[in-house]
Amino acid sequence: QVQLQQWGAGLLKPSETLSLTCAVYGGSLSGDYGTWIRQFPGKGLEWIGEISHSGITKYNPSLKSRVTISVDMSRNQFSLRLSSVTAADTAVYYCARYDFPYMDVWGKGTTVTVSS
Amino acid sequence: DLVLTQTPLSSPVTLGQPASISCTSSQSLVHSDGNTYLSWLQQRPGQPPRLLIYKISSRFSGVPDRFSGSGAGTDFTLTISRVDPEDVGVYYCMQATQFPYSFGQGTRLEIK
Numbered sequence: 753q754v755q756l757q758q759w760g761a762g763l764l765k766p767s768e769t770l771s772l773t774c775a776v777y778g779g780s781l782s783g784d785y786g787t788w789i790r791q792f793p794g795k796g797l798e799w800i801g802e803i804s805h806s807g808i809t810k811y812n813p814s815l816k817s818r819v820t821i822s823v824d825m826s827r828n829q830f831s832l833r834l835s836s837v838t839a840a841d842t843a844v845y846y847c848a849r850y851d852f853p854y855m856d857v858w859g860k861g862t863t864v865t866v867s868s
Numbered sequence: 869d870l871v872l873t874q875t876p877l878s879s880p881v882t883l884g885q886p887a888s889i890s891c892t893s894s895q896s897l898v899h900s901d902g903n904t905y906l907s908w909l910q911q912r913p914g915q916p917p918r919l920l921i922y923k924i925s926s927r928f929s930g931v932p933d934r935f936s937g938s939g940a941g942t943d944f945t946l947t948i949s950r951v952d953p954e955d956v957g958v959y960y961c962m963q964a965t966q967f968p969y970s971f972g973q974g975t976r977l978e979i980k
Contacts (some may be wrong), residue, residue: 795961797917797971812968813869846916853905853964854922861916 754779758847758859760832764866766820770834774847774859775827781805786823790843793823798843802850803830819857837866870895872961874972880980881951889975891961893942898965905964908937908946911974914956920959921946953979 760772765824774786788800801811803821815834823830834841847859871894881887889908897904906924909917919928921937924944934949948955956979961972 795958795974797962798975799969799971810967814968850964853903854907854928854975855909855962855964856919856928858916858918 754849754857755849756849756857756859758845758862760845760864762863762865764837764864765868766838766866767836768866770841770845770864771831772845772847772862772864773829773831775829776849777828779849780828781823781825781830781849783851785852786821787848787855788821788832789846789848790841791846792843800832800834800845806847837864839866844867854867858866869968870897870963870966870970872970872972874959874961874975876975877973878902878976878978880978882980883892883953887948887951887955887977889946889959889961889977891944891946891972893941893944895943895962895966897944897963898941904940906937906944906964907940907964908935909960909962909971910955911960912954914975917960948977951977951979 755777758774782805785802787802801821803809803823818835820833844861846861848855849857871893875890908921911917920950925937936947938945958974960974
């Protein structure tokens with residue numbers, strides 16, 4: 753059974769860079785997409801972006817200038833970097849597997865707080 | 869961007885009774901390949917979202933058959949035929965027809 757384990761810094765100061773990694777266990781990203789989604793304190797969900805096993809990315813235009821998603825197939829991991837964070841980026845960040853046509857496996861989530 | 873609007877935002881229901889949640893899209897969700905990539909997710913307290921339904925009406929593996937999805941074009945519905953205590957949580961519709969993918973604002977299901 754495929755599981756996603758995610759980790760990264762949970763407390764950031766404004767202007768710093770958010771960095772999270774998601775590892776795939778019990779399966780491979782080959783043929784699937786690694787996806788990042790965040791959930792704001794008011795519970796709304798926002799799709800951040802996705803990456804294919806070959807490194808093709810799609811980003812939400814609202815974040816495109818600040819976001820980078822990368823993949824390391826040798827480690828079966830994909831990562832998220834979000835630069836110049838502000839308090840508005842405070843959220844729970846989830847990684848998920850998009851096994852077309854659905855997101856069937858989700859990580860447990862990482863709470864990221866941006867505060868000076 | 870494509871906007872999904874859910875109604876109601878909160879739904880108090882009696883155990884054993886049916887419940888339904890609507891999701892309306894600002895644009896048709898029919899993809900150029902002819903499929904409609906509308907999913908329903910359930911989020912129990914303290915847990916990540918969990919896939920229930922995909923492509924409008926296909927039930928994901930392990931999902932009880934009391935959950936069903938219907939609709940077409942811009943209007944979709946999630947129906948729970950008989951609400952069980954474990955169904956308490958927030959339900960989201962999500963579209964993967966058009967980038968950026970997007971979610972409804974969520975409907976909180978609670979027991980009366």
